[in-house]
Amino acid sequence: MRVPRHVVEARRSRLTELLLERGYLPISELCEELGVSEATARRDLSALESEDRITRTYGGALGEFNATFTSFRERLRHGTEAKGGIARAAAALVKPGMKVYLDAGTTAFAIAQELRRHLPERLTIITNNLALLETLGSLPGAKTIVLGGQLLERQSVLLGNEAVKAAAAQEIDLAFLSAQGMTDTGLWNSQRDIIRLQHAVMKRACRSCFCLDRSKLGRTAPEHLGAWTKVGTLISDLSLPELRQAGITLKPGTLLPTHS
Amino acid sequence: MRVPRHVVEARRSRLTELLLERGYLPISELCEELGVSEATARRDLSALESEDRITRTYGGALGEFNATFTSFRERLRHGTEAKGGIARAAAALVKPGMKVYLDAGTTAFAIAQELRRHLPERLTIITNNLALLETLGSLPGAKTIVLGGQLLERQSVLLGNEAVKAAAAQEIDLAFLSAQGMTDTGLWNSQRDIIRLQHAVMKRACRSCFCLDRSKLGRTAPEHLGAWTKVGTLISDLSLPELRQAGITLKPGTLLPTHS
DNA sequence: TCATAAATGATTGACTTCAATCATATCCAA
DNA sequence: TTGGATATGATTGAAGTCAATCATTTATGA
Known part of the structure; x- marks a missing residue:
């Protein structure tokens, strides 16, 4: 009826x-x-x-x-080959007792999964990437700190003044950061708030590693993140000649290649 | 084989x-x-x-x-009758433009669900309860702020110094708090870190509402949260006579009963 | 080395799910 | 008020799922 x-x-x-x-x-x-x-x-x-x-x-x-x-995890599965290699190279840098920052984005998710496989002792993980928490909450012996901030509806990430202020109070041994594009003039990202947080993190980190796969080469985004001189380490599946061809020259020792 | x-x-x-x-x-x-x-x-x-x-x-x-x-949501479904009433009474206090703090625990989850049903305009929600974020992230026109802190594995909540510091920098119109037990000497909760955060929130909140259903009456917990003199509002399915019988006398106007 | 235990894939029959079809009841708009 | 549109429940046959059983292969331990 x-x-x-x-x-x-x-x-x-x-x-x-x-x-x-x-x-x-x-x-x-x-x-x-x-x-x-x-x-x-x-x-x-x-x-x-x-x-x-x-x-x-x-x-x-x-x-x-x-x-x-x-869907988030589905997204992750796509760039798997490159991202997997980057994640392995990144996770290999993490030693016991370190304080590690993980950025927003799927690359950080891949690194977190890699860390779950081979977990160093007494790890402290600092992040604003909510998608990681389900993975990281179950890591035995690891400490997870969330910086706080305003929830962005679409992305599962916290940003804003609270986040920047909290980042400024942290001590970080190793920061894994990502960006949406790279050109000869440097790195690019989509939102000013993301970049503000990344700057605050870089200021507090002993070492900052940018993780970008080859799909980011030559692409720009609305906001300029910084010049190549500010990049301490680049983890990528790209080679030095490929980068040079795109007009990008790095100081020796900056590029950490992935061996797959 | x-x-x-x-x-x-x-x-x-x-x-x-x-x-x-x-x-x-x-x-x-x-x-x-x-x-x-x-x-x-x-x-x-x-x-x-x-x-x-x-x-x-x-x-x-x-x-x-x-x-x-x-399982978390399953837990919530059990105390439904009482918690639903408390959540409705609590949500009725929320007016457009307010900044509202929601505590850890399933009661806050019930309040968030109630707010999703009848959503005041321009709401700001402040919380450290990660279980709420899936619900609150999808609220159109509402702003959600997470204080940050250390992730507690079992509970999906952030605590610690970072959380207390972040809370001290907030302006809060209305705070909904919960506790594990109530006796004649006041309110009780399980962990010192939770109580520290609650105190920090209460200091910054114009009005603090404690939400406790009758199952908490007469129960204690390892840590003392505070005496009844510090409680501004109690939202409960208990009546004044029932409370008096347990040795609890409240200033007039403190109890906000639930009408079911 | 040998006997036992364990893991695997194939097969079987009982049970469940699912989409399509149909008759019926009720709404909605003209 | 009336006619068409639409939501519903029942039925049905095809397809899918599942636990049990069995033969085969191989690890494991005595």
Whole structure:
């Protein structure tokens, strides 16, 4: 029997809420919870999936909550070859007892996963990258510090004055930073707030390593992060000749290549 | 053909890694990723499930990642009747443009969900409760600030000196706080670091509301949070006579009852 | 070295999920 | 008020999932 449109919408909202709260629900529980037949529950799931509000699985569904996280991890899987090499080279620099800063972005995520594999003792990890916390929270014997700041809706990162101020009070042995582009004039990033935080971190770090794969070469972004003279270490799958061809000359010892 | 034990363990570790990265995977993809038959994949899933390292679903499996979150949300669902009332009463105090602090714990989660339903304009939410961020990140027009601090593994909350320092720099209109127990001598909480942060928040807040349901009455915890004279507002499903019977007398106007 | 235990893949049958179809009831707009 | 559109539940057959069983292969320990 047909039912008013707003009732359908309300039920579907409730369904997404339920999935958001519970993470995963099998069809049978959805029917019970919503008081509808399986056929209707499936129809709701189809509708919501085509609006990208949930993710269907065989036998049930996942809340968008999971979708955001998996999409983030999905993004990570793409540049895997290059990013994996960069992450391994970066993680090899980390020694027991160090205080390590990890930037926003998927490269930092790859480094964190690498650290989980080969975990040095008494590590302190400092970051504002919320996507890392699920990974890092379960590291035994490691200490994780979040700088704080304002939550950026789309990206899962904290920025702003609070973040800059907190960074200025830290001691950092090794900072892994990323950027959106590199040209002959230096490094580029998308947002002024990200760059402000990166500057604050660089000022407090004994060593700053920028991690950029070859897809960033020749690209710019709205904001200029800094000239090459300010870069202490560049970890990349690019070679010195490739960089020189793009007009980038580095001081010797600056480039840390990835061996894959 | 039998295979060495360490190979099996390695594959199962890899399986949990995969699920942690992807959130959900159907059996077919698991077989492909791991290079084993369905039968073996299922056996691995059974083994890992009995060790509580993953969650099986019909047709696939979820990473423990989801399990932690759902368990948190599961916990929330239990005290629902009381907590829901408290959350509604609390959310009713929030007016447009306010800066609101939300504490650790499931009560704050309930308040955040309530705020999502009826969202005042230009809200600023300040918190160290990471479990809230997924909920709050999607609130349109609201600003979310995280204080920062050290990540506590079990609880998804940030504490320590960084948190206290950051709290001291905030302006807060309304703070919603919780505690683990209440007796005639005042409020109790489990950890010194939590209490230090709560004190710092109370010092900066125009109004501090403690949210405790009746299950907390008469219970103590390792650390004393403060005497009743310091409590500005108590939101609870308890009545004044019930409190008096437990030896607790409040200044008039302190108790904000829940009407369910 | 040998016997036992363990891991694997294939197969089977019971059970579940799913999309499509259909009849029915009710809404919504003309 | 009326006719078409739409939501719903039941049914059905195809496809998928799952646990149990069995034969085979190989690690492991005595």
